[in-house]
């Protein structure tokens with residue numbers, strides 16, 4: 001299950017209905033697809049795309065997406081930090097950033113245009129999320145530096161980061177709650193896991 005955190009309000013939202021309601025005004029759609037019992041998290045890209053073909057097809061119809069692939073990031077990926085550095089600065093895309101998480105965890109920060117406070121969306125296995133075209137955001141991995149996700153595109157060039165030049169991201173840690181947070185929920189936020197950007 002995803003977690004939304006609004007750092008300036010010290011607020012966390014962690015149930016699916018509330019997450020959906022919170023995100024909708026920003027044009028962000030949140031959904032859950034089953035992973036457990038549906039697919040081996042380490043299946044091949046083809047197997048993953050085949051397993052979720054009905055859902056992916058429906059999303060393509062709804063959002064006008066043309067292609068789908070599977071991205072697989074592990075701590076062993078060469079030049080991982082350089083890759084992450086492309087996306088952990090505030091940027092926009094010309095098209096939606098659509099992700100369904102099969103394995104691992106990551107954190108999107110959203111910087112609303114309407115002046116609302118910056119908030120983060122931590123996504124994990126089973127979470128489907130879209131960051132709408134033009135939305136100011138940045139992304140980082142959590143401490144396990146692992147994410148496996150289906151991506152949907154209209155055209156891959158649309159996913160090129162268009163940097164805003166704002167250094168705002170440096171003021172926010174890639175603070176992921178994950179299992180440690182759940183264990184400590186309501187007790188000590190200091191138990192959350194963070195990594196250096």
Ligand SMILES: [Fe+2]
Pocket residue numbers: 087091092093097137138139161
């Ligand atoms: Fe992005």
